[in-house]
Amino acid sequence: MYYIAIAEGQTEGPFSLEVLENYFTQKKINAKTMVFQEGGQEWEEFEKVLAKYHKKIVPKSKVSEEQNTDVNLTLGNWFFLIGRVVAVCGLIGFFVCIAQKLIGLAVACLLSGFFSLMFFLWMGKIYDRIAECVLLLKNMQNNNQ
Missing domain, CATH: 3.30.1490 (Dna Ligase; domain 1)
Known part of the structure; x- marks a missing residue:
């Protein structure tokens, strides 16, 4: 109590x-x-x-906890990495199009890079929340056994 x-x-x-x-x-x-x-x-x-x-x-071994954490961090970070790469590509496209005096295409590259970055950051956060839910559900299942 x-x-x-x-x-x-x-x-x-x-x-x-x-x-x-x-x-x-x-x-x-x-x-x-x-x-x-x-x-x-x-x-x-x-x-x-x-x-x-x-x-x-629910006793867990330290090795399995570390492995699960590493896998979750690695998978979740891929979304952030991809978003950054796509944003950089959008910036490169923007500068190339500006050099060629293609203003409309330059703006399109810049906006696509920005919105792609936002999308992948959002997906990374969703992935993190889903991973937390899975862990919570596993703990609940183990507690009920």
């Missing part, structure tokens, strides 16, 4: 960890909310308590 700090020395509780997780999902508490476990020695942030609890339930 856990107690939460609400304001200037006031506490509420006791709550089970499941209730606190629901409060967190409902945004009644946040990751930095201070929590005290009955029989514990000190107050801790909710995110640390939750991390300890989930480590006990």
Whole structure:
């Protein structure tokens, strides 16, 4: 059972960890909310308590966590890299067209490079969110087993 700090020395509780997780999902508490476990020695942030609890339930090897993180970072960074390359190509096209006095085509190259950059940055963020959701769903599945 856990107690939460609400304001200037006031506490509420006791709550089970499941209730606190629901409060967190409902945004009644946040990751930095201070929590005290009955029989514990000190107050801790909710995110640390939750991390300890989930480590006990779903032990993972450090090697597999590092591999998953590296793969996710590598795949997510490809979107950013492609966006930058396309933007640079748009700039090169812009300057080449300006040198040839093709103003309309120069503007088209510049705009296509800019919008391509924005598209790939957006796709990178979407990929990151999907990867987080997959990880969350895997953790939920492991907790239910």
